[in-house]
Amino acid sequence: MNGFLKALILGLIFTSSMSFTKESSKVYFTNGLKIQEVSATSAVIWTRLCKFPKAVPIKHQQKAAPFRGPIDFDNDMPVTEMDGAVEGTFGEVQVTLTSATDKIVKGWKHVSPYRDFTIMIPVQDLEPNTSYQVLIEGRKNKEEEISEITGQFKTAPDKESIVSVGFTSSTCQYFWDYDDPIRGFKAYDNMRKLEPSFHCQTGDYVYYDKKGPLSFNVELARHKWHAINSWPSLIDFYRNIPSYLQKDDHDILRDDATPESEPYGELTFEDALQIWYEQVPLIDKPFRSIRWGKDLEVWLVEGREFRSDNKMVDGESKSIFGEEQRAWLKNSIEESDATFKILMSPTPVVGPDRDKGKNDNHSNKAFQTEGTWLRNLLSTQKNTYVVNGDRHWQYVSQDLETGLMEFSQGPTSDVHAQGWSQEDVRPEHKFLRVKGGFLYVSVYRENDLPFINFSHYDVDGNVVHEEILKGE
Template identity: 50%
Template sequence: MPNKKEFFTSGFKAMEVSDSTALIWTRLYGQATPNPIIHKKTDTHPSYPIDFNEEMALDSVDGGVFGAEGEVRFTLTNGYESKVSPWIKVTEEDDFTASHEFSSLKPDTQYEVTVESKGSGHKVDGYFRTAPIKTAEKSIHFTTSTCQFFWSYDDSLRGFKVYDAMNRMNPDFFVQTGDYVYYDRKGPMAKDIPKARHKWHAMDSWPSLVDFHLKAPMYMIKDDHDLLQDDISDKNKAYGKLSWSDGLKIWKENAPLRGEPYRTFQWGKDLQIWLVEGREFRCENNMDDGPEKTILGTPQRLWLEQTLKESDATFKILFSATPIVGPDSDRKKDNHANKSFKTEGDWMRGMLSQIDNVYIINGDRHWQYHSVDSATQVNEFGSGPVSNSHSQGWDQDDVRPQHRFLRVNGGFLGVKITRQSSRPEIEFTHYNVDGKEVYSAKFQAKGHLSK
């Protein structure tokens, strides 16, 4: 009998789910639970560990989990048939991660997932549901969040309250809009590959995240803190010993997308989502603004405009790691809401305004908001950070003309697409960290707002 110590401490993630495909990801570990939290933390926004030794060994760092080499296998079952991956070798070179893309799945079907290790026989189980076909008139409910720093946890045993709150809602899927980890914040500062990888191990092993991902399929887009450091745009710049290419490799270990990092998925007749890439193709932030200055890059811009115009989905949601409408702080200069990218920002807002029923959901900002661009009437929703102690960067009293809602605190965003008397409606709801509604805006197809 196998007796090797191998565990799925962070469970698995069902990713990139469509009506016929799904990517299943996992990491193999050598310990069943992460290291305990031994440091107290500050009450500041954000929180930081007190008296933390940045040079301490990683095998004893709070939240740390060491990996294990071995072989893993994924099985999907829908009650009628099973699909089984080959045994996949897990090595230190790829941080003990494994993934497999399944195809020819049935639409709108629940699949039970089993992930098993060959060496120990250890298993973890969960499930996800595929998207409905593009012609299906079906209600959809999803959640989205951004900005989570390990030491800003608000539950010392489970991690982040928002994940348990979202889990109770049983969303069809979840979108994480960047800053999943923070390399450039202490506890430890991730200035080399082992410490950067530690950030993922510690984050993914919080029980609230594990339990949520075993039920809700997810999509991920990266931002600066997931790649290298704050506002990074220079590919030749390093963060300590961590290079741009190192950061990109680690990202791909954890989000092993097939194909381009920008992509689109349709969930039935009434919803299509776009996930854009904001770091890999951008010009440097300090470059003078003009027609050549871009965050998206020409191929992605052409793809975005073409696919949006070709879409026959009722509602179209663009997910961006950074704001497009804002407003944002005048000191910032790395997104489409800033003057430094005004030319492309004007183009994006103008282009989006020409297409019916388009909405933006963005990450990066540490406050919750709903804004409407004064010139184009494009709506943007910021989910806010996942914990109250991670909220910062805006004054609660600084309400601008664009704001329809402003709350400088933590939480998440939920979106529901339904049909009332055959007319599609979409509702955006901001929740606090406990899952209590704090704001809601409902739109009927063609953009009519009702409250």
């Protein structure tokens, strides 16, 4: 039986069995809201209706860092009793967007267990460079009490506008590696203080293959999203900052996952892909670009859905991107007239990466042919840089052959940092820090000259390194 069909049947049985129990007539937005895929004229609003106002509290002790997973965690306990659990509920949702001159109402729409009580609402015909207030209302039915959650965002300016822009970027966040027992992750609160125009999360948003629980089926995999999205720091960040999410291996199945990977317990690659698309609002293809005025364009590439098997012999036909995405990237980046161009990659392009045990990214020999092609493509474009996720340490590196520069954000918390020695400084490194934090990228003009600033921050919001570069 398909994992999704099985989860749906079990969910309906559970809902039916609970029908004799008095439930609250109210719905809650315990997993917050997300404002995603914002352009100059459109956005996608996401939320999930929940049964209770708070997640199940954390009750397990944790092991020492790195990866502070729970001790003596029973993977077979009811999911509704697990630390961080957030049950969904039936109901309906209405979204209202308001600007200084306009009001857009997306009428009541029902949620269902088939999509985990989530809903994705596209909004079109917005005005460029305009601030909008978001109101989401939820209710069990039209006779019951209405709950509310609010948010805000600003649309992108048109491609001819010269405006300053700053965005944050982060990666690798394991629920149990939180560093604030009340808020969740300090990095999110400190990113929000910068008031970025938008945020890019480059994957490993959750970890299906780390304890607490190990996500061997659809229900357990969905739980990982519920738990991490219930942290207050994430709720407050994502309801105020437009975001763009990419996937990597741990939030699509397990370490080094490909479409050819064997199921993780009962969880198949196809199941996990469907979960990702219900939890991450995305209208079109997973590879896309963001244009933010005249001076910035950002490319978000997809690294899991179309890739060749990691063990395949390297050559022209071996690819992480696949033919369609590869052609799109080459054509669109060569045609772009943005002053600065940034490739957001879920995995490294330049590295250096670990010498042993890594064979699934463009900096590894396993994908050397496409990696060389990609570095050559990017390095021949003016003012073009890479920001990468996946690595559990911060760095700035420069390819010794092409000069291409790469900026690694580092993990979202210090206790998640590992995998590299602070003393192992290679010739490619311009900066190395084996700690957590995030990256803030700002583009601006001084005396009509364009500049870009890549600033690494620690989890407490302190700048630990800067690279300021003038546009050619």
